[in-house]
Amino acid sequence: MTIQSEPGGGRVDPGLSVIMSERRQLINLAYRLLGSLADAEDVVQETYARWYAMSRRQQDAIASPGAWLTRVAGRICLNVLSSARARRETYVGEWIPEPLPDPGEWPGGRPGGATADPADRITLDESVNLAFLVVLDSMTPAERVAFVLHDVFRYSFAEVADIVGRTPAACRQLASSARRRIRGTQAPVAPAARQARIVKDFKRALEAGDIDALIGLLDPGATAVSDGGGLVSTTLHPIEGAERIVRSLVRLRGRLRGLTILERTVNGRPGLVAQQDGVTVSVYGFEVAGDRITHIWAVRNPDKLRPWTTGSPR
Incomplete structure (x- = not known):
């Protein structure tokens, strides 16, 4: 769950190519901190704007431009997270x-997994699956930043302290608190091949309207969460229990005729995509423990589906 980085490297030529080579690292960091590719793009754009707002003499005085960019991006993300809580209070439904x-499945992607801008690709590992990001979203902004920077990107607590504005000891405590939150919610994850098989079986049962099969694939205490952002019809609260989830899915399937269900990789794990007339209208992420599905996350907010329809968050 570690992404190699060089937060404190030596002298770097602050030329354009070197500065822009940090873009992918910054995108990866900002997405994990914010849970939004669109917001991550905004953060990176603002970070570069601050770099180019400096004079060449000021730029030359910075020993490690990469470390400087990371520090600025981290601070911007911390501010965004702090203000996001107030915005989420007015968000309609679940967030x-x-x-x-998967990079190879982006619309407009080229053979070999390339996209129009490889620098925008997110490295898909266990630090980016939906279950993990949902737990990150329950943390305080300082906990999330300290944990992601230290445990995921391997920055020292001294470097984290410089970004968060607290002492290294305080940042160590923040990361420790974040780890406890994660341990308290993590369940044993099924092997990837088993996850794929169960999601495939779920797709077949859903297409066939096989209620008994669907219920059998769900843990009795499974939870389904839907995010429509208030812009499309959606369930405003989590649905708990296998039978209630299946009833909701069958009703939705009945209302939306002509849907095509496709198997896709969602944040590095097997998932499903629903398309209508070739346009993605829903993305489903799953958490599988043992031989049962324990969580379903259904995203229907059009603003969050842009990477699935245009290949870009813009």
Whole structure:
């Protein structure tokens, strides 16, 4: 769950190519901190704007431009997280992190998994699956920043302290608190091949309207959360229990005729995509423990589906 980085490297030529080579690292960091590719893009754009607002002499005085960019991006993310809580209070329904397709499945992607801008690709690992991002979203902004920077990107607590504005000891406590939150919610994850098989079986049962099969694939205490952002018809609160979830899915399937269900990778794990007339209208992420589905995250907010329809968050 570690992404290698060089937060404190030596002298770097502050030329354009070197500065822009940090873009992918910054995108990866900001997405994990914010759970939104669109917001991550905004943060990176603002970070570069601050770099180019400095004079060349000021830029030359910075020993490690990469470390400087990371520090600025981290601070901007911390501010965004702090203000996001107030915005979420007015968000209609549940909020789910923005789901991402596998790089090779982005619309407009080229053979070999390339996209129009490789620097915008997110490295898909266990630090980006929906279950993990949902737990991150329950943390305080300082906890999330300290944990992601230290445990995921391997920055030292001294470097984290410089970003968060607290002492290294305080940042160590923040990361420790974040770890406890994660341990308290984590369940044993099924092997990838088993996850894929169960999601495939779920797709077949859903297409066939096989209620008994659907219930059998769900844990009795499973939870389904839907995020429509208030812009489309959606369930405003989590649905708990296998039978209630299946009834809701069958009703939705009945209302939306002509849906095509496709197997896709959602944030690095097997998932499903629903398309209507070739346009993605829903993305489903799953958490599988043992042989049962324990969580379903359904994202229907059009603003969060842009990477699935245009290949870009813009």
